[in-house]
Amino acid sequence: MQHSFERLVRFESDDGATLYGDVTDASSVSDLVGTTVDVLEGNLQDGFSKTSRTASIKKVLSPLPSVHYFICIGLNYKQHAEEANLAIAENPVMFAKPPDALAGPDDAIQIHPVAQSQLDYEGELGVIIGRDAKNVSEDEALDYVFGYVNSNDVSARNFQMPASVSGGQFSFCKSFDGFAPIGPIIASPKIVPDPQALNLVTKVNGQQRQASSTGDMIWSVKQLISFASQGTTLRKGTLIMTGTPSGVGLFMEPKTFLNDGDVVEISFDELGTLHNTMQFESK
Numbered sequence: 001m002q003h004s005f006e007r008l009v010r011f012e013s014d015d016g017a018t019l020y021g022d023v024t025d026a027s028s029v030s031d032l033v034g035t036t037v038d039v040l041e042g043n044l045q046d047g048f049s050k051t052s053r054t055a056s057i058k059k060v061l062s063p064l065p066s067v068h069y070f071i072c073i074g075l076n077y078k079q080h081a082e083e084a085n086l087a088i089a090e091n092p093v094m095f096a097k098p099p100d101a102l103a104g105p106d107d108a109i110q111i112h113p114v115a116q117s118q119l120d121y122e123g124e125l126g127v128i129i130g131r132d133a134k135n136v137s138e139d140e141a142l143d144y145v146f147g148y149v150n151s152n153d154v155s156a157r158n159f160q161m162p163a164s165v166s167g168g169q170f171s172f173c174k175s176f177d178g179f180a181p182i183g184p185i186i187a188s189p190k191i192v193p194d195p196q197a198l199n200l201v202t203k204v205n206g207q208q209r210q211a212s213s214t215g216d217m218i219w220s221v222k223q224l225i226s227f228a229s230q231g232t233t234l235r236k237g238t239l240i241m242t243g244t245p246s247g248v249g250l251f252m253e254p255k256t257f258l259n260d261g262d263v264v265e266i267s268f269d270e271l272g273t274l275h276n277t278m279q280f281e282s283k
Helices: 078-084 138-144 221-228
Strands: 007-013 018-022 036-043 047-060 070-074 093-097 108-111 123-129 145-152 199-204 207-213 239-241 263-268 273-280
Touching: 007 036, 018 047, 123 199, 123 221, 123 263, 138 145, 138 221, 145 239, 145 263, 145 273, 221 239
Parallel strands: 070 239, 108 273
Antiparallel strands: 007 018, 007 047, 018 036, 036 047, 070 093, 123 145, 123 239, 199 207, 199 263, 263 273
């Protein structure tokens, strides 16, 4: 598919307008506020086109205003499977998040009291589908990718494990409002030609917790798209969260969960840094 951008940013401009822009200077991705970008016309559904206008970024917003369907992948990194001491399934482990799980970069994530006791992070590569896909082969799967984005599969582990609590399902513990922050930009496949060659770092309050590569994935991005599209239409705008590597708080010794005020930063190569503050609601 055609891409009219390198790094797509959605933002509030100095005059209060909500705009899309193309960040062509890679060095600007680490500090977008105050950056002047080329303005794009359009949206994900209708496509984007270049304009002759520029605008300054006052506030970075979620690069997608909405996501109708999150497909999430569990246990998709070899080292994560090892730290969890879990057998690798014959097929990708899939679950879903609802639309209201979406949050943007720099957003404070409001944590409901029932989700506070074992709150955890999962740095993940997000893959956005750019056109409707059904029965897609692995060879053509990457042709359906709109772009790549940092994402955090925020998880309330007290509703996930043990299986006697959750029945073995993952959706509820990961589906609270704001539990799928993404951003700050969407990198086109022109910028990320090989999604299996990206390095990831996750930090909590500046301390490194995860450091891995998408090369450690059990199922690659193209395999996931092909598998998920079997007999099932992946609509344009579907976001696939492709799983997390080792280093989550659940499997640290001792277990180390997130607290009120903790700042989680997630960075993949070329994608900038997603950072969100956990904000516990009053009990």
